[in-house]
Amino acid sequence: xxxxxxxxxxxxxxxxxxxxxxxxxxxxxxxxxxxxxxxxxxxxxxxxxxxxxxxxxxxxxxxxxxxxxxxxxxxxxxxxxxxxxxxxxxxxxxxxxxxxxxxxxxxxxxxxxxxxxxxxxxxxxxxxxxxxxxxxxxxxxxxxxxxxxxxxxxxxxxxxxxxxxxxxxxxxxxxxxxxxxxxxxxxxxxxxxxxxxxxxxxxxxxxxxxxxxxxxxxxxxxxxxxxxxxxxxxxxxxxxxxxxxxxxxxxxxxxxxxxxxxxxxxxxxxxxxxxxxxxxxxxxxxxxxxxxxxxxxxxxxxxxxxxxxxxxxxxxxxxxxxxxxxxxxxxxxxxxxxxxxxxxxxxxxxxxxxxxxxxxxxxxxxxxxxxxxxxxxxxxxxxxxxxxxxxxxxxxxxxxxxxxxxxxxxxxxxxxxxxxxxxxxxxxxxxxxxxxxxxxxxxxxxxxxxxxxxxxxxxxxxxxxxxxxxxxxxxxx
Ligand code: PLP
Numbered sequence: 001x002x003x004x005x006x007x008x009x010x011x012x013x014x015x016x017x018x019x020x021x022x023x024x025x026x027x028x029x030x031x032x033x034x035x036x037x038x039x040x041x042x043x044x045x046x047x048x049x050x051x052x053x054x055x056x057x058x059x060x061x062x063x064x065x066x067x068x069x070x071x072x073x074x075x076x077x078x079x080x081x082x083x084x085x086x087x088x089x090x091x092x093x094x095x096x097x098x099x100x101x102x103x104x105x106x107x108x109x110x111x112x113x114x115x116x117x118x119x120x121x122x123x124x125x126x127x128x129x130x131x132x133x134x135x136x137x138x139x140x141x142x143x144x145x146x147x148x149x150x151x152x153x154x155x156x157x158x159x160x161x162x163x164x165x166x167x168x169x170x171x172x173x174x175x176x177x178x179x180x181x182x183x184x185x186x187x188x189x190x191x192x193x194x195x196x197x198x199x200x201x202x203x204x205x206x207x208x209x210x211x212x213x214x215x216x217x218x219x220x221x222x223x224x225x226x227x228x229x230x231x232x233x234x235x236x237x238x239x240x241x242x243x244x245x246x247x248x249x250x251x252x253x254x255x256x257x258x259x260x261x262x263x264x265x266x267x268x269x270x271x272x273x274x275x276x277x278x279x280x281x282x283x284x285x286x287x288x289x290x291x292x293x294x295x296x297x298x299x300x301x302x303x304x305x306x307x308x309x310x311x312x313x314x315x316x317x318x319x320x321x322x323x324x325x326x327x328x329x330x331x332x333x334x335x336x337x338x339x340x341x342x343x344x345x346x347x348x349x350x351x352x353x354x355x356x357x358x359x360x361x362x363x364x365x366x367x368x369x370x371x372x373x374x375x376x377x378x379x380x381x382x383x384x385x386x387x388x389x390x391x392x393x394x395x396x397x398x399x400x401x402x403x404x405x406x407x408x409x410x411x412x413x414x415x416x417x418x419x420x421x422x423x424x425x426x427x428x429x430x431x432x433x434x435x436x437x438x439x440x441x442x443x444x445x446x447x448x449x450x451x452x453x454x455x456x457x458x459x460x461x462x463x464x465x466x467x468x469x470x471x472x473x474x475x476x477x
Pocket of ligand 1: 144186243
């Protein structure tokens with residue numbers, strides 16, 4: 001085959017793919033969340049070399065069903081409660097297929113007219129849904145890691161040191177740049193600092209309080225100390241929905257400090273930002289409207305297939321200032337008020353991501369999305385209540401949204417308790433229907449249940465709690 005699939009073969013294969021996808025989604029909950037494979041099993045089952053001759057698409061799909069589908073962790077499983085659980089929902093899956101069909105690359109308006117304008121529109125919808133200021137300008141990236149990197153590059157561009165042109169190396173006129181975030185902030189902030197020439201050493205991890213929220217006095221002190229030492233504060237990152245506990249930093253106080261000090265405020269709301277579409281959860285994140293930049297991942301808690309991360313900025317001119325660079329071959333005759341998405345980040349080519357967000361928002365309706373987020377939070381509160389009512393367990397953090405941190409209580413030294421909880425989690429995960437992950441809180445091993453999958457229902461929580469208590473008894477025995 002040296003041409004694309006003939007139309008009829010494609011149609012037949014696509015019908016089979018439709019069945020295969022529908023069957024998978026219908027039956028995913030009957031599988032074990034973690035596959036029964038060991039490292040190297042899949043590699044050994046795959047041919048070492050590619051085929052010289054064409055292979056029939058039917059045979060390739062057979063192999064997909066035999067080798068790929070069963071041998072991966074099932075993120076679309078209702079029992080996937082690890083990390084931040086996510087969902088590739090039906091409307092999102094359909095959109096991914098259509099986006100691949102158009103194979104559009106909206107680097108310029110000219111190369112993707114509807115995709116460019118849909119992205120602007122759907123980001124404005126999302127800003128409105130979250131109660132962000134109307135001037136917020138959204139731009140879709142692959143992940144929050146990229147969105148935060150782009151935001152912090154804009155923060156660096158705002159400093160009067162012209163890094164864009166002069167770089168950072170070998171410049172005695174440029175002091176060390178510093179970035180501030182709490183000890184609960186995501187590691188992507190450190191990675192941005194690595195990429196942007198700030199350096200890990202200049203990321204100030206500010207202590208958080210007993211509820212895992214950044215201490216503002218400690219933050220103010222760190223900024224003052226750095227200024228006195230001649231360093232140049234570049235950005236403060238407030239986390240709204242931290243990775244371990246979903247704690248929310250005190251954004252109004254942090255925003256006040258940023259305003260007084262002239263420091264860029266980036267809000268990492270990658271997970272919890274989605275909950276801002278419910279007024280009662282929006283109320284838990286006051287001040288987010290004051291951010292210079294904010295990231296929210298529809299691929300985390302808005303049922304949009306991975307990857308889809310929206311970066312909102314207050315002043316898109318700073319993104320353009322940081323990134324717009326137009327080689328001759330990309331010059332078009334369009335007027336300057338036409339958006340060329342390549343101007344707003346470091347990537348030229350881009351996937352057509354707004355289509356899936358558009359289709360998800362339309363198919364669920366904002367009210368449907370709110371309803372599911374509320375149900376997730378209610379399930380988390382139920383689980384937290386059972387944990388609190390059972391003297392063999394303790395809650396390890398407040399539960400503002402849909403993530404519950406807990407551990408088994410045990411007499412004995414902390415290391416022994418940690419090992420016990422580790423064994424407890426391994427036993428829960430080995431059973432098959434659920435997958436939990438862990439974190440470290442105040443140096444202690446902590447189990448984490450993150451409810452975010454569309455298919456997770458209250459009966460799953462009941463079954464999980466039965467498994468947790470049964471596993472506790474087994475491990476103790
Ligand atoms: N920020 C927070 C608060 C997160 O929890 C995560 C990942 O879980 C990220 C950023 C990174 O997300 P991504 O995988 O989209 O880069």
